Amino acid sequence: MNTFIAPRSLFERTTPKALRGVLLSGVLLVAGSLTLTGCDGQKDGATGDAAGGQIFAFVPKSREHSFWLAVIRGAQKAADEQNVTLLVQSPTRESDVSMQVDLVNTLRTEGAAGMMLAPLNDESLLRPVKEFGKPVVIMDSPLAGTVGEDFASFVGTENKSAGVLGAQALSAALGDNKKVVMLRYLEGSASTEQRESGFLEGVGALDGLEVVSSNQYAGAGISEAQAKAAAMADTLREVGGVFAPNQPSSIGMLNFLRDSGLAGKTAFVAFDASIELVAGLAAGEVSAIVVQDPESMGRKAVTTMIDVVAGKDVAPHVDTGALIVTKDNLSDARVQSILLAYDKLIGEHLPAVAE
Numbered sequence: 001m002n003t004f005i006a007p008r009s010l011f012e013r014t015t016p017k018a019l020r021g022v023l024l025s026g027v028l029l030v031a032g033s034l035t036l037t038g039c040d041g042q043k044d045g046a047t048g049d050a051a052g053g054q055i056f057a058f059v060p061k062s063r064e065h066s067f068w069l070a071v072i073r074g075a076q077k078a079a080d081e082q083n084v085t086l087l088v089q090s091p092t093r094e095s096d097v098s099m100q101v102d103l104v105n106t107l108r109t110e111g112a113a114g115m116m117l118a119p120l121n122d123e124s125l126l127r128p129v130k131e132f133g134k135p136v137v138i139m140d141s142p143l144a145g146t147v148g149e150d151f152a153s154f155v156g157t158e159n160k161s162a163g164v165l166g167a168q169a170l171s172a173a174l175g176d177n178k179k180v181v182m183l184r185y186l187e188g189s190a191s192t193e194q195r196e197s198g199f200l201e202g203v204g205a206l207d208g209l210e211v212v213s214s215n216q217y218a219g220a221g222i223s224e225a226q227a228k229a230a231a232m233a234d235t236l237r238e239v240g241g242v243f244a245p246n247q248p249s250s251i252g253m254l255n256f257l258r259d260s261g262l263a264g265k266t267a268f269v270a271f272d273a274s275i276e277l278v279a280g281l282a283a284g285e286v287s288a289i290v291v292q293d294p295e296s297m298g299r300k301a302v303t304t305m306i307d308v309v310a311g312k313d314v315a316p317h318v319d320t321g322a323l324i325v326t327k328d329n330l331s332d333a334r335v336q337s338i339l340l341a342y343d344k345l346i347g348e349h350l351p352a353v354a355e
Contacts, residue, residue, distance in 0.1 A: 090103075
């Protein structure tokens, strides 16, 4: 067994049965029969069969939020099963597009057989993907390229449909006040832009709903989203409901609603689960949560990548699904399984599974 102490400048490697959740600072990494990268950036044993022995680059948007940690866990489970190695690297923050571009450009020299990428910006990552030189599977957030030409497949939620689900859930939670607000996430984030588009399309198909604000952006983090919501306080006090399109924007909005005394009074549909949001759902402060299946996304990204490298036909879009969680279905076994994939501590806020 080879043991390697990784300096800051080198990439994290997660391997089957090896250490999980390691950080970028110096850590102990253990691999099986593979020889890991030395300080000169060269490696031996980086190639093998389409499955066992191969190394694949895996680039999520960040590790800031539990959603991405769940995606990585799903990918690692698939890697364990298929006996492949993941070279996992991500930007520090979901707003750092330039860092992700640099990572992808650097990963070209790391000898990976292919890359799975969740692009922070659909336009900025297109050229690095085209120049990567090995097969690429895009996950979570679409890329402004052509599937089958610029990349092999897209693995992720049907985001526009998930946004429509959000509109339907908010409509069901509203009282007499039919005015609603949609807080956007970040410009250039294709996944959330599709959810936002789907939400507006869904609202347009429902009688009586009026969107009074849909042009404000939360920013990449929870604190930025909370500050943006506070800046919209007067508008938020006048509406009957709010929709946020991802985990940090949802948590930030919930924090504001609590601070302002609106939690439980204003209907609120969040996107993606977290301890805070599920606790809010159980307490009646959140009306519904649109959830994805992050572990399935990570798992299917890896298995799709393996099929691509093996020369098998793959679907242009591998849909990993989305569903609505409300207080009424929190006891459903499937719902709980997906929620717990986001964070095991969510279990503290879940009722017993219905028989």
